Amino acid sequence: MRLSRVLALTLALVMMASVAFAGPSYDRIMKDKKIRIGIMTDSIPGAFFNSKGEWVGFDYDVATELAKRLGVDIERVKVNNKTRIAFIQQGRIDASVANMTHTREREKSIDFSITYFFDGQKILAKTGKYKSLADMKDKKIATMQGTTSEINVKRALKALGVANPDAHVISFQKESECFQALQMGRVAGWSTDATILLGYASKTPGKFELVGEFLSDEPYGIGLPQNDSALRNGVNAALQDMWRDGTYMNIYNKWYGPDTPFAMPMTGSIELWP
Amino acid sequence: MLRYWLEKVWVQNTVLAVLGLLSLYYWGWVFDFGYDFQWPILFTVNDTYQLNFGVEILKGLWLTVKITIISSLIGISLGTALGLARLSDFKPLNWTATCIVEFFRNTPLLVILFFFYFAFPQALPEAGREFLFETQFEFWTATVAVGIYTSAFMAEVIRAGLQSIPKGLLEAAYSSGLTYVQVLRKIILPLAFREIIPPLGSEFLNNMKNTSLAMIVGVADLTWQAQQVEALTFKGFEATTAASVLYLSFSLVIAFIINGVDGRIRSSSKGNNSLPVMFINLLLIPISVFNKVLVNPAARYLRHRRRANMHSGVQVSTSQLILKKLYVTLVLISKGAFLAILAGLLFSLVRGLYNFDWSVIITEFPTMLVWQFPNATGDDLFWGLGGFSLSFIIAIVAIVASFFIGLVVGLGRSSDNRIFRIPSLLYIELIRGNPLIIVIYWVYFLIPVLFDSFINTVWSASIALTLFTAAYLAEIVRGGIQNIPPGQVEAAYSSGLSYWQTMRKIILPQALKQMIPPIVGLFIAIFKDTSLVTVLGVMELTSVTKALDNRLMIASMELWTTAAVLYFLPCLLMSKYAKRLERKLSPEQINLKM
Numbered sequence: 001m002r003l004s005r006v007l008a009l010t011l012a013l014v015m016m017a018s019v020a021f022a023g024p025s026y027d028r029i030m031k032d033k034k035i036r037i038g039i040m041t042d043s044i045p046g047a048f049f050n051s052k053g054e055w056v057g058f059d060y061d062v063a064t065e066l067a068k069r070l071g072v073d074i075e076r077v078k079v080n081n082k083t084r085i086a087f088i089q090q091g092r093i094d095a096s097v098a099n100m101t102h103t104r105e106r107e108k109s110i111d112f113s114i115t116y117f118f119d120g121q122k123i124l125a126k127t128g129k130y131k132s133l134a135d136m137k138d139k140k141i142a143t144m145q146g147t148t149s150e151i152n153v154k155r156a157l158k159a160l161g162v163a164n165p166d167a168h169v170i171s172f173q174k175e176s177e178c179f180q181a182l183q184m185g186r187v188a189g190w191s192t193d194a195t196i197l198l199g200y201a202s203k204t205p206g207k208f209e210l211v212g213e214f215l216s217d218e219p220y221g222i223g224l225p226q227n228d229s230a231l232r233n234g235v236n237a238a239l240q241d242m243w244r245d246g247t248y249m250n251i252y253n254k255w256y257g258p259d260t261p262f263a264m265p266m267t268g269s270i271e272l273w274p
Numbered sequence: 275m276l277r278y279w280l281e282k283v284w285v286q287n288t289v290l291a292v293l294g295l296l297s298l299y300y301w302g303w304v305f306d307f308g309y310d311f312q313w314p315i316l317f318t319v320n321d322t323y324q325l326n327f328g329v330e331i332l333k334g335l336w337l338t339v340k341i342t343i344i345s346s347l348i349g350i351s352l353g354t355a356l357g358l359a360r361l362s363d364f365k366p367l368n369w370t371a372t373c374i375v376e377f378f379r380n381t382p383l384l385v386i387l388f389f390f391y392f393a394f395p396q397a398l399p400e401a402g403r404e405f406l407f408e409t410q411f412e413f414w415t416a417t418v419a420v421g422i423y424t425s426a427f428m429a430e431v432i433r434a435g436l437q438s439i440p441k442g443l444l445e446a447a448y449s450s451g452l453t454y455v456q457v458l459r460k461i462i463l464p465l466a467f468r469e470i471i472p473p474l475g476s477e478f479l480n481n482m483k484n485t486s487l488a489m490i491v492g493v494a495d496l497t498w499q500a501q502q503v504e505a506l507t508f509k510g511f512e513a514t515t516a517a518s519v520l521y522l523s524f525s526l527v528i529a530f531i532i533n534g535v536d537g538r539i540r541s542s543s544k545g546n547n548s549l550p551v552m553f554i555n556l557l558l559i560p561i562s563v564f565n566k567v568l569v570n571p572a573a574r575y576l577r578h579r580r581r582a583n584m585h586s587g588v589q590v591s592t593s594q595l596i597l598k599k600l601y602v603t604l605v606l607i608s609k610g611a612f613l614a615i616l617a618g619l620l621f622s623l624v625r626g627l628y629n630f631d632w633s634v635i636i637t638e639f640p641t642m643l644v645w646q647f648p649n650a651t652g653d654d655l656f657w658g659l660g661g662f663s664l665s666f667i668i669a670i671v672a673i674v675a676s677f678f679i680g681l682v683v684g685l686g687r688s689s690d691n692r693i694f695r696i697p698s699l700l701y702i703e704l705i706r707g708n709p710l711i712i713v714i715y716w717v718y719f720l721i722p723v724l725f726d727s728f729i730n731t732v733w734s735a736s737i738a739l740t741l742f743t744a745a746y747l748a749e750i751v752r753g754g755i756q757n758i759p760p761g762q763v764e765a766a767y768s769s770g771l772s773y774w775q776t777m778r779k780i781i782l783p784q785a786l787k788q789m790i791p792p793i794v795g796l797f798i799a800i801f802k803d804t805s806l807v808t809v810l811g812v813m814e815l816t817s818v819t820k821a822l823d824n825r826l827m828i829a830s831m832e833l834w835t836t837a838a839v840l841y842f843l844p845c846l847l848m849s850k851y852a853k854r855l856e857r858k859l860s861p862e863q864i865n866l867k868m
Binding site: 041042048049050051053078079080081082083085086089090091092104105106108109110140142145146147151166170171172173174175176177179180181184185186 | 322323392395396403407411412489490491492494498501502504505506507508510641645646649722809810811813820821823824825830
């Protein structure tokens with residue numbers, strides 16, 4: 001008797017469901033003069049809390065500049081790799097500048113701006129211990145749950161002839177946990193986007209290095225609500241203007257320039273429409 | 275007139291059915307969710323990833339079942355040992371057990387897990403670490419941590435059960451010549467376990483729900499797999515529903531088994547033929563056959579031989595004397611060994627504390643207390659208040675709000691009228707059958723739907739904690755009401771008071787007084803549970819510690835110890851307060867010596 005009651009209520013709960021407020025975010029942003037942008041909190045140097053407890057980073061600056069170009073105020077919302085897409089779907093935020101790779105699967109749920117940052121997936125390991133992923137195929141590798149890097153590593157391991165890749169990949173909830181597992185020696189390598197790895201490696205200079213080839217390309221896009229063309233056009237135009245007048249490179253050099261601990265030469269150019 | 279009809283059972287059933295159908299119709303066809311339901315995601319192969327997510331979720335369930343079973347075994351055996359140790363006359367053992375139990379009861383499981391996973395291996399030498407990492411370290415960390423955590427709660431239940439045995443019974447047993455071990459086996463444990471089974475059962479259920487935290491250290495359990503489906507396909511609603519249904523079913527299975535064990539223990543003489551009892555009996559058939567065929571004859575034979583020996587002579591008693599001396603020395607040696615080990619542990623603890631980088635703790639302590647207060651950034655509430663104070667605020671909000679919901683639901687649950695009783699029952703069982711983390715995800719999904727707006731994650735976390743706590747509070751309320759002698763209710767009714775007058779003037783004042791200690795206990799649980807809202811990114815104590823650890827990187831031990839102390843001290847003080855209250859409210863208590 002009790003079982004059937006519980007099942008019935010579960011069914012009723014199932015009827016209540018999550019939501020995605022489709023619709024004209026752009027009009028609301030322009031009316032309220034405020035855009036809500038999701039930014040990460042523990043991605044170095046993308047967006048993190050520095051030693052003074054201030055929220056800073058590359059994504060943070062891009063988001064601030066974006067709001068300025070749209071001519072509206074910014075409301076920064078903290079997101080993580082779990083909430084950065086759900087918040088857009090729910091309409092809790094209007095855009096998500098949260099080092100997010102533009103993928104086809106994600107494209108099914110939200111829209112993306114043009115690529116505003118180029119990254120590739122690599123592996124971080126103790127200096128001088130391994131040369132490539134093939135050297136660590138008997139060891140464990142750390143990734144973050146629900147990221148593209150998790151899937152890429154499993155695929156790469158499978159291609160190297162590892163029978164059960166799931167058993168060789170440990171997926172944590174946060175980047176800091178991955179790094180701790182690496183420091184502790186629980187995993188031989190930590191695989192995610194190279195910029196994130198550089199950020200962590202710079203904290204203990206000389207102890208960790210990037211190894212092997214790029215496992216994949218990771219083009220970053222700004223996540224936007226599905227089917228809001230006006231907002232997407234506005235964001236794309238703002239990004240291209242930032243590139244054209246050099247603001248983009250200023251921000252880039254502030255975080256990834258040659259004098260920074262995360263030095264990474266800029267090789268490409270973002271998509272520019274005449 | 276209305277009351278007359280409402281007392282008829284068929285009227286109550288009809289009202290419930292109509293309400294159920296109406297809400298089914300409303301949620302099923304009228305209400306616009308604005309969400310694209312894709313249930314096939316749970317049983318078809320996804321093109322992008324070449325995975326059948328239904329199968330993956332079932333794999334997660336299997337892992338959850340495995341962790342649950344092993345950690346329950348650890349919990350019950352270690353719990354019994356700790357419970358016995360807490361009653362021991364040997365003071366060092368007693369104190370150690372008390373320290374262990376209090377530490378694990380008053381520190382959040384999440385913090386304990388982080389400790390075991392990230393801090394513990396670093397305290398080991400290189401070889402030990404290598405050895406650990408050769409095993410399935412994540413699985414075992416989660417299982418052992420959950421098991422030890424459960425054992426601390428079980429130890430208290432078992433101790434209470436042991437203390438509930440009348441002193442006279444023990445004295446009678448000792449004076450009829452039974453040894454300590456015999457008394458323990460034949461008198462204390464059977465009686466105590468009869469008393470203990472119901473509260474122990476709820477600890478088994480809690481243990482199962484606690485295993486959901488294994489995902490934090492990367493174990494691909496049920497919660498992890500549901501999260502994975504959400505992360506890969508963004509179909510969080512479907513995935514969380516699947517996880518919820520599976521957790522509920524698992525809870526029901528555990529409750530079924532516990533009911534069976536309980537029924538069997540209570541009715542050892544006369545046949546109790548309820549379904550759970552029959553199931554347990556069926557499971558026990560091999561054991562009872564084994565007993566009848568092998569053990570019982572052997573025991574009978576041994577007994578005969580012993581009796582024959584007793585009659586025959588003196589030389590046996592000298593060997594018995596030697597055995598006894600051996601036993602005494604053995605006890606002495608093991609006591610000495612225990613003291614030596616204890617001293618070694620204390621020494622390494624003090625050395626570890628001495629080697630701490632205290633300057634880190636001193637600089638970061640204010641941050642852990644209030645986070646960025648008063649410099650808010652982004653969507654912060656309360657001028658950027660976070661850390662310890664935010665945890666405390668969330669806990670206070672949740673306990674106050676859940677008190678009212680719990681009172682209403684608890685009254686409904688103990689009402690005779692089905693219209694109130696069944697919905698209350700559903701609410702309680704549904705919430706209690708799911709891990710808190712699943713409830714948190716549900717609230718996080720549902721609030722935008724029901725209220726058409728978005729609230730700060732702090733509030734959505736508070737609401738989740740409130741709903742979760744209210745279910746437990748309702749059970750406390752029901753217990754309190756049922757403890758009032760029924761004669762009082764009848765007397766109140768026959769002196770002409772209405773239901774509400776009886777409740778307000780007679781029952782609730784007495785029941786609430788009795789409920790204060792368990793409610794303080796519940797508050798401790800909520801305060802610890804605030805550590806879970808870190809999954810929504812709320813900057814409470816655990817998130818702040820994580821953020822600091824992430825930034826400093828070299829001071830994990832220092833930071834996590836500070837966090838553990840910040841959780842532990844308030845919880846310990848509150849639990850001591852609850853104990854004192856309880857003693858005040860029920861002064862007749864005997865302290866059993868063993």
